[in-house]
Amino acid sequence: MVRILFGASGLVALWLLMSGLWDKPLILIFGAISIVLTMWITIRMDEADGEQLAFAIKPFATVKYVIWLLAEIAKSNLAVSKIILSGRMPERQKLFMVPVSCKSEIAQVMFANSITLTPGTITVETENDQFIVHALDFSDEDMDGLADMDARVAAVESSVQS
């Protein structure tokens, strides 16, 4: 019941935020109908599978991590732009394995997406304890950088397993 109330009030807030209309009764009624419909479908789905999503990450550590990630993205954007504008063909592209220490699925998704978000590296394949990563301009520091990123994601991951 608490979850239903939380969900409904969240949807009301989202709807008002997205439409920005407070004073048109017809539109408000349409919004109310769509929220009731969504909640009804959600309740039915819960009855169907009963599976709940658990986000086993620490909220404040995640915000800190995202800020660090944005700085990394800025740095590697400049590096890749330099390679593109340099006029030479990149000769050191490489596919390599990266060990992964985080356990929960959400942390692994965060790590894989962080690698892909950072220009110059793309996660190609994910397995349980290692990723295959393609790098545009491979150097030995890349491995250290990725191990550092892995440690940071593992720090965000909370000990409560989903």
Place this chain on the structure above:
Amino acid sequence: MSNWELASDILGWVFIISGSIFMLIGAYGALRLPDFWTRLHAVSVTDTGGVLLLTAGMVMQSPDWLIAVKLVFIGVFLFITGPTASHAVANAALVSGLMPKGEVMPGTTGKEAKAMGATSEEKSY
């Protein structure tokens, strides 16, 4: 126009122009680089630097906070879906056997990565 509005106006334009430059660099790289794998990296410049700077600039330029909130939502969703789509494309290339060409460092081609245990075809979803 107050000082604060002027500052956010100027900052917004700086973001929009630098984001556009990253967009152009990414597009140029996608044309210039030699093969699929390296072109994917060029596109990821437009995906992150370009998109993030442009949305940040548009947030600064937006006339009221409702539009700014919507732009932030768009930015967050692109931040999540962009790398997921790139990963899907790269994974499809590896699974279908498209390997990096050109002067790849010895001992590191995709075929050997596959032999090392990357057998995605056998994975059960």
